[in-house]
Amino acid sequence: MVIDDLVEIAEKERASRKKYVIRCCMAAGCMSSDSKGVKEALDKAVKEAGLESEVEVRGVGCMKLCCQGPLVQMDSHGQGATVEISAEGHGPLYQKVTPEDAASLVGTLKGGKTKVQQGDPKDPFFTEQMSIVLANSGIVDPERIESYIAADGYQALHDVLREMTPKEVLDTMIKSGLRGRGGAGYPTGLKWATVAKTASQQKYVICNADEGDPGAFMDRSVLESDPHSVLEGMAIAAYAVGATQGFIYVRAEYPLAISRLQTAIKQAKQQGLLGSGIFESPFNFNIDLRIGAGAFVCGEETALMASVEGKRGAPRPRPPFPAESGLWGSPTLINNVETFANVAPIIRKGAEWFASIGTEKSKGTKVFALAGKITNTGLIEVPMGTTLRQIVEKMGGGAPDGGKIKAVQTGGPSGGCIPAEALDTPVDYDSLTKLGSIMGSGGMIVMDETTRMVDVARFFMEFCMDESCGKCIPCRAGTVQMHNLLTKILARKATARDLKKLEDLCEMVKNTSLCGLGQTAPNPVLSTLRFFRNEYAELLQEDVHGGPNSNGNGNGKKEALAPMI
């Protein structure tokens, strides 16, 4: 493969484009509402109308507005098209399409009418988005590499391999200001530079696709919609740090993402975009898939590496950091799916372009998965620094059925609940940390008045309790005790002393646990205590031992103070 071959594939793909393209969402959300049946019906309807030479029915990735799926959108190119096209170049977006609607949808191409519900392209949900990571999502066919190449795919890899030194790539990444999208927000360029300067015969690149946070589905969507962008990002990273072998660690719960990745890797190898001597340079790089087996702790980098090595996913103390001693003791670069998906656009459009988006300390865009008690559930990508209010109320359309938003939960079990009063907070790494939450990987769960916050805290604690790997005692035993205390509070059997005990325990577990799971497990409790303390207080019982709330009449029951083991 040389650049001419790449250009040829792209041109051939563009030339073969038909007058109309009907894009049908084939990501997991819509597939569960039978979008596969819709696509088959569309194919059949096109055939029956004799329009095969004019119309292409393309299965694409996520089209973002998951709650209205299955989604179908029409595009047209060239003269004399009968479909109305918006300024962005896209035609009408049809929602909740069923296989029975196929014939009438195809009929609109010949001036017919359809009763299928149409989305409003002027809705803030769409207009406020800014796509970098999701630029190809819903546009390219994730199962055909040609489709990605026609969208300038693998161009960045070529430029990097043929025209840039690893040092230049590192400088570009540092200058772009990209920070890790997995949650902690460590500067990506610095991480790459550390791996690059560690001397070793063998280095590895790992893509962390173990998206374990309940309520987060950004990485799944990227892998299902645009797997090649992740492969390209990994290859560029490997060149910059000097690695020759990559692994993608993906959850077993995402079968569709796994199969699309397998297809993508196979196609990239066939085209010579993975393997040895890529673009006739001396650079060799291979990617293997590793399938997780349902352990949340494996999202932690050291646990993830243990799992790649075929062991139990137990974390180990850092340092040494994976950048110095990682997989099988070799220097290893671990980045999140979304981080890798940002790499190729940065190389293509330049570090300055990327650094011009977002806030001073958080550059670029962030993908969020909006879910919970909100009108528009789905995927959004917005510049860093967009306020929560803009995301939740404007784009998300607020709580459904006239409900009132009470809190927004970010960061999954490691994050916290942000109250409605703080909705004007800009979303970036530092502002969210100040509120006791974290950016996390990007799950955003909206809660309304009917959600009880103590219940939510216990839900997350139960999660952490089950998912604790058991290696260190603060996490293993502490999460169980915190869960017991929360259960006791919910059963209205706890006193102010129990609440104090819970707070002390939170601090202890936070400060003494080995890995991120334990260190952040108390966050949901701490943040709900900070903003919704009255909900805890309402559930407390009076203390018979003369605690601060006691009136000394022995009202409290004895068993309320029994040890809660």
Next chain:
Amino acid sequence: MIATLSNKKKNRLPGILEHASGDKRFKILEAHIKKHQFKQDALIEVLHKAQELFGYLEDDLLLFIAYRLKLPASRVYGVATFYHFFTLKPKGKHTCVVCMGTACYVKGADKVLAAVEEKTRIKAGETTPDGELSLLTARCIGACGIAPAVVYDGTVTPRQTPDLALEHVKGWTGRGN
């Protein structure tokens, strides 16, 4: 090679190998192990394949894998029990997996689960006594946009309510109701 198994297990080895010899699935599994070049770090991949072939991981199967990968049986057992995805007990003929991710939870997945639990008289993680239905929960299947989601026999189904779920598992409960 046999030294990797303890003495007690060694006595079981001929039995296991004989057990394996008459079963085609062991041949497929062996081919898979070979594909991974008998590498010990492929243990999780091999366990995935074994569970796909056999439905669950019984003791003999784990010992067979330990023997083929030259790993201590304790390590194989340790890994198989560490990860939620692997099951050491047979599953029911049908499975009903209720997603208990945050988005599904705030939209009432707990009520869906409670309804199915009451109807089938089993708890999450159990199988009905007649082996018809396994009721499971998932951490998050990433289908948060269509919450609450339930996976019936591998098919993700959106926006479930207790009534819809009961309708779905009707006939799977083995009592015809």
